[in-house]
Amino acid sequence: MSLSIIFYIVxxxxxxxLSGPVCVFNMAAKKQPDSYxxxxxxxxxxxxxxxxxxxxxxxxxxxxxxxxxxxxxxSEGIARCQGPLRSRxxxxxxxxxxxxxxxxxxxxxxxxxxxxxxxxATTHWRFAERLKTAYPNAEISSDRIFVQDxxxxxxxxxxxxxxxxxxxxxxDYGIEMSREVAQDMVLGHRxxxxxxxxxxxxxxxxxxxxxEQVLVYARxxxxxxxxxxxxxxxxxISERQLSRIFSAELxxxxxxxxxxxxxxxALPLVDGTTQAMERIAREVGFVDAVTMRQSFIRLLDMxxxxxxxxxxxxxxxxxxxxx
Numbered sequence: 001m002s003l004s005i006i007f008y009i010v011x012x013x014x015x016x017x018l019s020g021p022v023c024v025f026n027m028a029a030k031k032q033p034d035s036y037x038x039x040x041x042x043x044x045x046x047x048x049x050x051x052x053x054x055x056x057x058x059x060x061x062x063x064x065x066x067x068x069x070x071x072x073x074x075s076e077g078i079a080r081c082q083g084p085l086r087s088r089x090x091x092x093x094x095x096x097x098x099x100x101x102x103x104x105x106x107x108x109x110x111x112x113x114x115x116x117x118x119x120x121a122t123t124h125w126r127f128a129e130r131l132k133t134a135y136p137n138a139e140i141s142s143d144r145i146f147v148q149d150x151x152x153x154x155x156x157x158x159x160x161x162x163x164x165x166x167x168x169x170x171x172d173y174g175i176e177m178s179r180e181v182a183q184d185m186v187l188g189h190r191x192x193x194x195x196x197x198x199x200x201x202x203x204x205x206x207x208x209x210x211x212e213q214v215l216v217y218a219r220x221x222x223x224x225x226x227x228x229x230x231x232x233x234x235x236x237i238s239e240r241q242l243s244r245i246f247s248a249e250l251x252x253x254x255x256x257x258x259x260x261x262x263x264x265x266a267l268p269l270v271d272g273t274t275q276a277m278e279r280i281a282r283e284v285g286f287v288d289a290v291t292m293r294q295s296f297i298r299l300l301d302m303x304x305x306x307x308x309x310x311x312x313x314x315x316x317x318x319x320x321x322x323x
Contacts, residue, residue: 002029002037003067003172008090008109009042009058013074015050016158017103021070024165027181028173035173043086050074063089065096068168072161073105073123087113097151101164104157111135120149124157125251142251143299162187210235211249214242218258222265222285228254262286263299270304277304 005025007018018040025036042048045060051074071090090113094100102110107123108131110116116138123131128142141147146155146164155164162185170178217234218226231254232242246254265284269275275283281292289304296304 002034005036005038005068005070006066006093007038007040007070007072008061008106009040009048009056009072010074010109011048012051013048013072014104014157015052015054017072017074017106017161018050018056020159020162021103021165023185024162024169024181027184028169028177031177031180032173061086061089061093063092063096066093067097068099068101069093069097071100071102071106071109073102073108073157091115099151099153099168101153101155101168103155103161103164107131107154108134110152110154111138115152119152120147121152121154122147122156123154128251144301210237211245214246214254215257215261218261222262223283224285226258226285231258258285259295260299262292263295266292266296266304267307270308280304 007022009018022038022040025038029036029038040056040058041061042058043061045058047055048058049055069090087109090109094113094115100110100115102121102123104124105127107116107121108127110121111131111134116135118137118139120139120141121131122128122141122144125142128140131138132140144156145160146153146167148167153164153168155161166178166182166187169181214231214235218231228239228242232239235242237245242254246252246257250257252260262284266280266286269280269283270277273280277289277292281287281289284292286292286295293303296302296307300307
């Protein structure tokens with residue numbers, strides 16, 4: 001029997017927030033027939049235009065039972081009040097669903113329906129502070145790809161919805177199915193929920209010359225002690241000004257940006273080599289392996305050794321499938 005996946009979209013939704021996860025479930029269904037049945041709905045049904053102008057035909061939303069209800073937001077969508085009736089229907093449907101999830105600002109729709117009370121959740125980092133302010137009883141993370149709290153799943157925007165959908169496939173049909181779908185989608189691997197939203201920030205295509213200057217300097221001196229005062233001096237600005245522009249342009253403090261950089265640089269060494277953790281830690285500027293381990297847990301929700309073990313397990317399974 002197929003698992004029913006219902007996507008609820010709003011006007012101005014981000015197209016990839018919908019199409020990315022839909023592609024994951026469709027790919028899985030091709031590999032295992034009757035694994036998933038996908039439907040896209042909206043408040044009133046009919047064609048709903050995305051932020052890019054592409055319209056998607058939808059069915060009218062009914063508060064019926066389904067396996068997974070996924071709410072898709074968008075930069076325009078969060079400004080549109082869904083109204084008490086629609087929020088009540090979402091709340092009712094959530095009680096009949098095994099999983100309730102959101103992509104990007106779809107988290108606001110969950111919050112409007114009263115589903116974030118006392119829950120851990122995330123959204124696109126640009127809207128995290130707004131969500132925290134509007135719904136203080138929820139524990140909002142601005143730096144996670146996706147977060148699971150019981151039956152409630154929330155993800156950041158754009159490609160993060162793909163990672164969450166792959167996690168669904170893994171939970172439903174196993175890691176091998178999830179890995180094969182990721183390969184078919186030409187993805188290196190599924191990111192774990194704890195990966196920071198700034199994944200790939202080691203390359204730092206920074207939005208301003210000043211920030212880029214600091215990050216390039218930090219990369220060149222990554223093995224050294226990179227205090228905020230040293231970074232500010234390298235940029236010829238005050239520590240306060242440095243913190244302000246990092247917060248405005250990257251959404252994090254300078255210290256957090258350096259920690260992310262070190263974790264990003266450590267990742268390929270942890271999951272792609274057999275080097276000792278202590279050596280890797282020193283190579284990317286951590287004081288020791290214990291400090292690196294703490295940063296991995298804080299940013300990725302897993303230890304370096306757990307990451308290495310999981311990647312080794314995937315490699316072994318891949319090798320076995322070829323034999």
